[in-house]
Amino acid sequence: MTDISGLAPLTRQITSRTVLRTIIDNSPISRAELARVTGLSKQAMSEIVRDLEVEGWVRETGRTQGGVGRSAVNYELNPRKAFLLGVDVGGTKVHASIADLSGAVIEDRIEPTDTRGGMDLVAQLSSLFVNMTEKSGIDPKQVRMGAIGVPGAVDPKTRRITMMPNIAGMADFDFEGALADRLGFPVVLENDVNVAAKGEQALGDGQDIDNFVFVALGTGVGMGIISERRLIRGSRGAAGEISTLPIGGDPFNSAAFGQGVLEASVGSAAIRSRHAGNGGGDGLTVREIFERNDAATDAVIDEVGRVVAVAIAAIAAVLDPERVIFGGSVGSRAELIGRVEFHLARCMPVPPACVISSLGNRAGILGAIAVAQEAFYQSLFGLTLRWPDAAASRSLEGAA
Known part of the structure; x- marks a missing residue:
């Protein structure tokens, strides 16, 4: 058993972090059980838990009945010790x-995107943050981490956004750094479909699944990959950009280079074009097309379902997902996913399960919160430690 009396400040801080992480992973948990799991003495554990209580990191949460007439206080993380900001930018x-x-x-809070981008978008998100903290009564200094899902790839080395056609002023702009400076706490940028995949992993149809993909079908086409429970980003942050798969059209046709061959075949614009080409008339929205019970709509659904099935077969050959979770305005249509499943069964022997996201359009915002939560815990428990000053040597306040 380990006694913490006389430990160096950094060692004590690391020990406190270990105890806090054990509480997070195993709550509710008693001090006796904490001592057993960590190998610390009961006296040492009492000191650390007391410090964590005083600092506001943990709180009591009921009691566990032991032997006759005995009970032990249980502890859990105090969820209001700090707060997180999640943003889904569309x-x-x-x-x-x-x-x-x-x-x-x-x-x-939801409001229209300032499509001027750049510092105008930074100002919009900053104003949103101020309004939300004022309305909720949360001290802005208690918000310790943010995560922003954006409709573009984020280069993991430069942290700059690439391939973001819907919002101006974002190319070669340090959006992550500018936003962190304005808000006063770290923020993490992530591709919006990757963020939605994290939402599915945390609270949706990807819970307790080691390998799955989230496929967004709508105006655009994208995919978030969870492999061995880890988000896959690729060397340039473009893993999962399946809009460019050479499926559904001529991959050598340069006209599709900007949009991508697959997106040009199954995106919203392609669905409207297919419907008109099948005699369904012009000027209809995708929603109106799906809601029409006519031969042209049936033909479009089958054509798009067949192309998507071929794309899923190609994805399965590389990633071997257990489940494909569909989202987006097109991907959430049950009639389309039914045809995808039909064609998948005809083009591969053991197709992955296909489901429509139960989170719907909240997958992105819930995923942003999950990414912020993960980043905050990484700042506490990651390998990179901040050397504490004398005043913070016994406190976790300097850990994040």
């Missing part, structure tokens, strides 16, 4: 939420 709207450390949403 081409037409911004969805922002503030959540506590458990992921529970405290304040929520």
Whole structure:
């Protein structure tokens, strides 16, 4: 058993972090059980838990009955010790939420996207944040981490956004750094479909599944990959950009280079074009097309379902997902996914399960909160430690 009396400040800080992480992973848990799991003495554990209580990191949460007449106090993370900002930035709207450390949403706001981008978008998100903290009564200094889902690839080395056609002023702009400077806490940029995949992993149809993909079908086409429970980004942050798969059209046709061959075949614009080409008439929205019970709509659904099935077969050959979760305005249509499943069964012997996201359009914002939560915990428990000053040597306050 380990005694913490006389430990160096950094060692004590690391020990406190270990105890806090054990509480997070195993709550509710008693001090006796914490001592057993960590190998610390009961006296040492009492000191650390007391410090964590005083600092507001943990709180009591009931008692566990032991032997006759005996009970032990249980502890859990205090979810309101710090708060998280999650933002899902789309081409037409911004969805922002503030959540506590458990992921529970405290304040929520949706408004049109400032498509001028750049510092104008930074100013919009900053204003949203101020409004949400004022309305909720949360001290802005208690918000310790943010995550922003954006409709473009994020280069993991430069942290700059690439391939973001819907919002101006974002190419070669340090959006992550500018936003962090304005808000006063770290933020993490992530591709919006990757963020939705994290939402599915945390709270949706990807829970307890090691390998799955989230496929977004709508105006655009994209995919988030969870492999061995880890998000796959690729060397340039473009893993999952399946709009460019050479399926559904001529991959050597340069006219499709900007949009991508697959997207040009199954995206919203392609669905409208297919419907008109099948005698369904012009000027209809995708929703109107799906709601029409006519031969042209049936033909379009079957054509698009067949192309998507071929794309899923190609994806399965490389990634071997257990499940394909569909989302987006087109991907959420049950009649389309039914045809995808029909054609998949004809083109591969053991197709992955296909489901429509149960989170719907909240997958992105819930995923942003999950990414912020993960980044915050990484700042506490990651390998890179911040050397504490004398005043913070016994406190976790300097850890994030």
